[in-house]
Amino acid sequence: MEGTVVFDLKGTMRDVVLESGQRMDENGGRPRLAGDRVGELLAGRYRVLRRLGAGGMGTVYLAEHVHLGRLTAVKVLCPPLCEDDPDAEQRFRQEALLVARVRHPGVAQVYDFDRLPDGQFLLAMEYVAGETVAQRLRRGGPFPLPEAIRVLRVVADALNHVHWIGILHRDLKPQNIMLGPGGDVKVLDFGVAHEMAQFLAADGFQPGTLAYMSPDQLLGDALGPASDIYALGVVFYEMLTGRLPHAGATVPELRIQRLLRPPIPVHWLRPVCSRELAEVVARALHPEPAERWPSAVAFAQAAAGAVTSSP
Numbered sequence: 001m002e003g004t005v006v007f008d009l010k011g012t013m014r015d016v017v018l019e020s021g022q023r024m025d026e027n028g029g030r031p032r033l034a035g036d037r038v039g040e041l042l043a044g045r046y047r048v049l050r051r052l053g054a055g056g057m058g059t060v061y062l063a064e065h066v067h068l069g070r071l072t073a074v075k076v077l078c079p080p081l082c083e084d085d086p087d088a089e090q091r092f093r094q095e096a097l098l099v100a101r102v103r104h105p106g107v108a109q110v111y112d113f114d115r116l117p118d119g120q121f122l123l124a125m126e127y128v129a130g131e132t133v134a135q136r137l138r139r140g141g142p143f144p145l146p147e148a149i150r151v152l153r154v155v156a157d158a159l160n161h162v163h164w165i166g167i168l169h170r171d172l173k174p175q176n177i178m179l180g181p182g183g184d185v186k187v188l189d190f191g192v193a194h195e196m197a198q199f200l201a202a203d204g205f206q207p208g209t210l211a212y213m214s215p216d217q218l219l220g221d222a223l224g225p226a227s228d229i230y231a232l233g234v235v236f237y238e239m240l241t242g243r244l245p246h247a248g249a250t251v252p253e254l255r256i257q258r259l260l261r262p263p264i265p266v267h268w269l270r271p272v273c274s275r276e277l278a279e280v281v282a283r284a285l286h287p288e289p290a291e292r293w294p295s296a297v298a299f300a301q302a303a304a305g306a307v308t309s310s311p
Contacts, residue, residue: 037061037076043114043122046074062127072111073128077121096123099167099190106158108178108188128186133239134174142242145272149304151177152236154185156300159232162190163225163296170223172231173212174238210251211244215258215287218251226289229296233284236303240277241269245285259287276306 037048038061046063052073053060063074096113103109112124133151136143143151155177159169169176169190178186214230217223237245245263248254263285265278280302286292293299 041066042074042076042116043112046072046122046124048074063124065124071127073125075123075125076116077123098165102162102165102167102190104158104161106154106185106187107162107190108186110190125188126186128178128180128188130178130180130184132175133177133179133235136179137174137238137242142270143239145240145307148236148239149300149307151179151185151239152232152303153300155187155232155235156296158187159225159228159296163228168223168225169228169231170217171209171212172228172235173209174235175209177235210249210254211246213254214289215255216289218255218258224289225295226292229284229292229299230289232296232299233281233292237263237266237281237285240266240273240281243269274306274309276309277303280306 036051037059038050040048042048042063045066047066048061048063049071050062051059052062059076061074061076063072064070065072093113096110100110100113108126108128110123110125112122114122116122131139142148155172159172162169167190169187171189172187176188178184178188180186212231212234214223214227216230217227234245237243246254246257246261248257262282265275266281267273267275267278280299283291283302284293284299293302
């Protein structure tokens with residue numbers, strides 16, 4: 001479905017884990033794609049090893065920092081983003097610097113931002129191995145309750161941290177939450193890519209992934225932390241039930257459903273969930289931002305309490 005939504009943020013860290021995009025050899029292997037930068041040295045420091053994924057916003061590569069020897073996910077964003085806005089590069093750079101200062105164990109770090117000679121932007125990010133929540137759902141269905149709560153709490157704490165310093169995610173979804181082989185949980189792709197997507201949106205529509213957008217995002221309203229809390233509620237609902245709370249495939253359909261049709265309570269779909277937990281999730285998915293949980297951490301704490309207090 002995402003491939004049909006033009007304002008979807010494609011080419012994000014989701015592509016890193018979902019698309020191999022490997023460059024094959026010249027003797028019968030997969031041909032190198034047009035514009036592929038495998039083998040190039042970008043910005044004098046990132047040696048591109050292989051292509052990881054691509055989408056409407058650009059292409060993601062696995063690269064090695066030649067001076068530090070560190071593996072890095074490097075996103076090369078589509079040109080030219082700044083032809084008609086001389087201040088855009090500085091705005092994007094400031095956003096990248098802000099996100100790069102985030103230090104939280106649940107947030108994949110942004111390392112670097114630059115503009116290449118051909119006008120393309122380069123964004124270097126922490127390379128995270130493992131599988132996404134989306135992959136885990138496809139492989140195993142709904143999460144066991146303790147695991148769902150564990151993931152929720154880490155993501156909520158990460159969101160709370162970045163909200164406190166003035167950053168919104170704006171595209172939280174299962175594809176942007178990594179589950180590491182050692183049990184780590186990491187939220188991917190904060191900040192700068194979404195600022196760029198908003199700059200590219202000619203109609204002013206907020207960028208993001210349709211199925212996880214809050215009503216306020218669908219309406220094009222000014223966004224605050226409550227929008228991310230709604231998206232986290234959708235992700236948690238999906239972890240508990242294996243399905244989305246609303247099934248609309250277009251913006252008008254989802255606007256109507258988000259505003260007028262409460263989702264099926266999670267305990268109706270999965271009896272192991274208590275009524276109390278269903279009420280916690282329903283509050284996170286309230287159509288009015290002011291009626292949602294006051295913070296992501298408050299949401300996670302209430303959900304954990306509803307699970308531990310249930311018989």
